[in-house]
Amino acid sequence: MGFLDGRAVVITGAGRGLGRAFARHAAASGAAVVVNDVDAGPAGETVAAIVADGGTAVASVGSVADPDYARALISLCGKEFGALDGLVNNAAVGYHAAPWEDDDAERTRALVETNVLGPFHCGTAAAKVMCARGRGVIVNVTSGSMIGQRRAAAYSASKGAVASMTYSWAGDLAEHGVRVNAVSPIAWTRLMAADPNGNRDAPPPERVAPLVTYLLSDLSAGVTGQVLRLADGHLHAVRQPAIIRPVLHRETWTVEEIAAAVDGELLLESPPRERWTL
Numbered sequence: 001m002g003f004l005d006g007r008a009v010v011i012t013g014a015g016r017g018l019g020r021a022f023a024r025h026a027a028a029s030g031a032a033v034v035v036n037d038v039d040a041g042p043a044g045e046t047v048a049a050i051v052a053d054g055g056t057a058v059a060s061v062g063s064v065a066d067p068d069y070a071r072a073l074i075s076l077c078g079k080e081f082g083a084l085d086g087l088v089n090n091a092a093v094g095y096h097a098a099p100w101e102d103d104d105a106e107r108t109r110a111l112v113e114t115n116v117l118g119p120f121h122c123g124t125a126a127a128k129v130m131c132a133r134g135r136g137v138i139v140n141v142t143s144g145s146m147i148g149q150r151r152a153a154a155y156s157a158s159k160g161a162v163a164s165m166t167y168s169w170a171g172d173l174a175e176h177g178v179r180v181n182a183v184s185p186i187a188w189t190r191l192m193a194a195d196p197n198g199n200r201d202a203p204p205p206e207r208v209a210p211l212v213t214y215l216l217s218d219l220s221a222g223v224t225g226q227v228l229r230l231a232d233g234h235l236h237a238v239r240q241p242a243i244i245r246p247v248l249h250r251e252t253w254t255v256e257e258i259a260a261a262v263d264g265e266l267l268l269e270s271p272p273r274e275r276w277t278l
Contacts, residue, residue, distance in 0.1 A: 002030025003217040008081035010034040010073060012064050012122060013091030015042025017189035018141065018205040020049075022088055025209035026216060027055030032081040036060045036073055036091065056081075064091050064118030065110075074125040086137045086216045087126040089119035089162070094155040094191045108154050115158035116165075123169060123180075131176040138173075139215045140166045140182040142227060163227055167240060170225030179224040181215050183208070184238055186231035203232060211235070244269065 009026055013019040015037030027033045027050040035050075035057050037043035043059040050057040058080050062069040077084045092115045095107060102108070123138055130136025145152055146160040162182065169180040185208040211230045214220055227238040244267050250257065262268070 002028070003213055003219065005030035007031045007085040007216065008077050008083045009086035009088065009216060010036065010077050010084065010122070010126070011088040011090060012036040012118065014046050015039055018185060018187055018208060019090040020046045021205035021209040022090060022212045023057065024050055024053070025206070025213050027057055028053060029213050029217070031086070031216070032056040034058055034060055034073065034077045034080065036062070036064065038063050063114070064122050065113035067121045070118070070121035071125045074122060074129060078129065083133070084126060084129045084136065086139070087122060088139045088141070088212055089122055090141045091118050092141065092191070094152065096151045098151055099153060102153060111154050112158055115155070116161045119162055119165060123165070127169070127173060127178065130178045131173065134177040136178045137216050138169065138178065138180045139212055140180070142166070142182045142184050144184055144186070144229065144231070166227065167225055174224055179220070181224060182227045183211050183215070184227055184229040185211070
């Protein structure tokens with residue numbers, strides 16, 4: 001008996017890398033999978049691999065940045081498999097550039113539309129279906145880059161947005177029986193390979209896939225609003241943004257008083273020393 005027997009899930013960006021690993025692991029765990037990708041060839045290859053392993057999958061080719069396509073993608077799962085139990089928002093693009101070189105507006109817009117609006121379009125469409133059923137799971141894919149990565153400001157910002165989306169949706173959807181979490185993986189993918197400083201010893205995407213299957217399954221019942229990170233065999237939760245105490249109060253603040261507070265009682269966090277990678 002598989003962890004996802006009888007479930008139907010949509011996985012975006014599943015033609016290659018992490019998405020393909022997520023799709024194959026979910027299918028091997030019993031799920032019927034809608035494999036999305038912008039490229040027909042890789043999407044078909046993932047489906048063929050799943051079917052060859054005895055699983056069930058169909059391909060859907062299109063960009064999640066298109067809201068009409070995103071809605072159609074979510075609808076396809078119900079039409080093909082009779083239900084929508086899970087959505088994995090994995091599709092993403094990235095690039096590396098120093099701030100003074102990062103002035104290609106079209107490239108930046110394409111990144112935001114795929115990495116932020118893509119999950120937003122798919123997630124809102126899925127939420128409607130899941131809320132009507134009173135159950136469902138959304139798993140977003142963020143990155144350690146969300147705390148800041150050199151030469152990757154646009155990508156980092158997009159992944160920070162995905163984390164914020166996760167926290168917001170978890171609060172909105174809990175009363176409707178829908179759980180929302182995110183994973184923050186390290187694996188050797190095309191994005192990692194494109195990073196001049198990427199970790200050449202990063203594990204293959206297949207090492208991360210069990211974490212996504214866990215979050216899609218009933219084993220994670222009651223877990224929502226969390227970002228779980230699996231990197232080089234290390235599993236941990238990521239702290240949500242929070243106010244750092246003490247909170248100092250005055251009716252009005254002068255420049256000098258602010259300077260004195262920052263130099264004195266106010267606690268500041270140091271910039272992260274660990275370099276997070278894609």
